[in-house]
Amino acid sequence: MSVAVKEKETILNFLDGDFGSVSNIPAIAGLNEKGAGNISEFPFPTRKDEDWRFTDLRSISRNHFVPVAEAGAESIGDISDYYLPEATNSRLVFVNGEYNPELSSTKDIPENVVVGNMAAYSDHDILETHLGKYTNYDEDQDVFAALNDANFKDGTFIYVPKETKVEAPIHILNVFTDAKKAFYATPRVLFVGEAYSKATIVEEHVALTQNEYLNVTVNEFKLFEGAHVHHARIQRDSKKANHISRPIAHLDKYAEYHSYTICLGAKLFRNDPRVVQNDEEVDFTIDGLVLIDGDQIADTHSAIDHRHWHAKSHQLHKVVVNDNAHSIFNGKIFVRKDSQKIDSFQENRNLLLSENGTVNTKPQLEIFSDDVLCSHGATIGHLNEDEVFYLHSRGLTKKKARELLVYAFTLESIETMEVESVHKLLLDEVVKYTSRDEEFVAVGK
Amino acid sequence: MLEIKNLHASVEGEDQEILKGVNLTINKGEIHAIMGPNGSGKSTLAKVVSGHPEYEITDGEILFEGEDITELDADERAHLGMFLAFQYPIEVPGITNRTLLRESYNTIARENGREELDPIEFDDYLKEKLDVIDMKDEFLERSINTGFSGGEKKKNEVFQMAVLNPKLAFMDETDSGLDIDALKIVSDGINKIAGPENAIVLITHYQRLLNYITPDYVHVMMGGKIVKSAGKELALELEDQGYEQLEKEFSLNGEAQ
Numbered sequence: 001m002s003v004a005v006k007e008k009e010t011i012l013n014f015l016d017g018d019f020g021s022v023s024n025i026p027a028i029a030g031l032n033e034k035g036a037g038n039i040s041e042f043p044f045p046t047r048k049d050e051d052w053r054f055t056d057l058r059s060i061s062r063n064h065f066v067p068v069a070e071a072g073a074e075s076i077g078d079i080s081d082y083y084l085p086e087a088t089n090s091r092l093v094f095v096n097g098e099y100n101p102e103l104s105s106t107k108d109i110p111e112n113v114v115v116g117n118m119a120a121y122s123d124h125d126i127l128e129t130h131l132g133k134y135t136n137y138d139e140d141q142d143v144f145a146a147l148n149d150a151n152f153k154d155g156t157f158i159y160v161p162k163e164t165k166v167e168a169p170i171h172i173l174n175v176f177t178d179a180k181k182a183f184y185a186t187p188r189v190l191f192v193g194e195a196y197s198k199a200t201i202v203e204e205h206v207a208l209t210q211n212e213y214l215n216v217t218v219n220e221f222k223l224f225e226g227a228h229v230h231h232a233r234i235q236r237d238s239k240k241a242n243h244i245s246r247p248i249a250h251l252d253k254y255a256e257y258h259s260y261t262i263c264l265g266a267k268l269f270r271n272d273p274r275v276v277q278n279d280e281e282v283d284f285t286i287d288g289l290v291l292i293d294g295d296q297i298a299d300t301h302s303a304i305d306h307r308h309w310h311a312k313s314h315q316l317h318k319v320v321v322n323d324n325a326h327s328i329f330n331g332k333i334f335v336r337k338d339s340q341k342i343d344s345f346q347e348n349r350n351l352l353l354s355e356n357g358t359v360n361t362k363p364q365l366e367i368f369s370d371d372v373l374c375s376h377g378a379t380i381g382h383l384n385e386d387e388v389f390y391l392h393s394r395g396l397t398k399k400k401a402r403e404l405l406v407y408a409f410t411l412e413s414i415e416t417m418e419v420e421s422v423h424k425l426l427l428d429e430v431v432k433y434t435s436r437d438e439e440f441v442a443v444g445k
Numbered sequence: 446m447l448e449i450k451n452l453h454a455s456v457e458g459e460d461q462e463i464l465k466g467v468n469l470t471i472n473k474g475e476i477h478a479i480m481g482p483n484g485s486g487k488s489t490l491a492k493v494v495s496g497h498p499e500y501e502i503t504d505g506e507i508l509f510e511g512e513d514i515t516e517l518d519a520d521e522r523a524h525l526g527m528f529l530a531f532q533y534p535i536e537v538p539g540i541t542n543r544t545l546l547r548e549s550y551n552t553i554a555r556e557n558g559r560e561e562l563d564p565i566e567f568d569d570y571l572k573e574k575l576d577v578i579d580m581k582d583e584f585l586e587r588s589i590n591t592g593f594s595g596g597e598k599k600k601n602e603v604f605q606m607a608v609l610n611p612k613l614a615f616m617d618e619t620d621s622g623l624d625i626d627a628l629k630i631v632s633d634g635i636n637k638i639a640g641p642e643n644a645i646v647l648i649t650h651y652q653r654l655l656n657y658i659t660p661d662y663v664h665v666m667m668g669g670k671i672v673k674s675a676g677k678e679l680a681l682e683l684e685d686q687g688y689e690q691l692e693k694e695f696s697l698n699g700e701a702q
Contacts, residue, residue, distance in 0.1 A: 386535050389498065389535075391545065392520050393497075393528075393529055394520075394545060394605065395520050395523035395609070396520055398518075398520070404540055405537070405539075407539075407540075408538065411539050
């Protein structure tokens, strides 16, 4: 009798696709070819991999995804409800990963700035120089980044030249439509900000219906000296979708990068933000706010790499879990040898609203220098019943009291939104989340 | 206005009775003081009357304006016009005084068929009431009791009472821990609020507060019962003699029964 040795699975076990076709843009084609090779080799992660220990990937591995072209996807109708008034003419729309020029408008973008679909820039030096240069996912044998590499043809390309400010927020609107079959899409972003440039980006993922799909995104942000970026990321995917996200930022001297990821949708959301410090005196934020219920899984595995002197970093990751939802947080902070005067703040706060919700949290500091200030912490708690009673005794129903307390918990994260309409949108989303029809399940005393 | 008849109560799920037959009648326009040593059941009485879920009423009834309220939730009691000033006001980070009070005020107004106030009208109304406790506008913007000093927390309870204008307020040790200035402001505030249409019950350990607020009745609670009721002179008597004399009397009576 022989024991069958199970062959290692790759992501190709769970999806169809012809990865031989490559973009006619050389910079993209190179990545397409590299990715095609990698996806057939990199093993699909299992619970035995430390980075995937708590993450249930069955919503991918028990499914089968096809390319968008074979999915019978519905064509797009009027989506103006999703437009931001501040970004009426600074918006790129991607429908199921494909650029849609009719719904996009970049009239408000200054002439020397590039905001567009990278497939339209066949011989742009900046694109050639930077695309694919900042992702370091191959060394981790990252199957998802490889899939993005192999598959993307369209993508956001933003280039802000030296000492230029883009006044209007740039809205990257990724829309997902209903389809007959589960499909995969691979949105891609390259942002290059030259010295002392400034821009605000709102990256949004939104589903028009609650269908199944696999959304695999890779973002590369390169900030030269003194460049300044505010980056809001709003994830409102379908509650049946899988969204795997790889945003990475490389910061030169005096650069400031502040990103805020808001997770509301997706059955499975896995976000691995990385920030790499290339020089002294950088200042950055990778905050997160997660509001999940039902059987949603939201997993953040972040890595912050302090490599030089005088960095200031901030990571506040707030999570509200209801029903059977599951939140995972693993925040790695590295301080390399000889990178002194680092001021690093990390906190993961979790609020559990139900008996059956799960939270795994692991702050992870690796410090190899001595003159640093690193504070980190993680808390998990239920709503404080004394607080509930206090508000209740003032005439508020218990439901209203709990809503108000959850709202207050999230507010700190939402107030960081610079774009007014995004701020408003998130307040509405929080109200929607907290005032669901079903009663909150009261937990604890 | 309030009639408490033979009220027995214990902590939910435990056998030990804390209130062992409280009888108390309060009419509108009156100020009552309930005094007594630690552990006599004063605070429990306030919490039971306001509907705290931690306690279970095992016997007796509480009538508010003739209606039995023992089955009502705390918010429903607030809608009827009842208010509890907490002994230890809770800190609620992230929710401002203004947000809570507007939500409270308008909920109570709605429940009583009165007109709700829009944000601008409500702001004017709030600013008027700030005078009651001598606080500045910034007070409205602060998160409820978060980082407040002991005195500010107690002032905030009085401020909330002024804004919500209850018919009946139980004030649980609103005086404890206050310095002389804060005590004056708090008692001034309570005196301003007290009127012919409402009633106030001051729960206190010390006579100190009663130098500033003159009660119509003083009750002494011991062992979960009101053992003695009289006019304001009783408070002075207690100040002189302490509770020992009464305790002796009461325990003798207790044994004789």
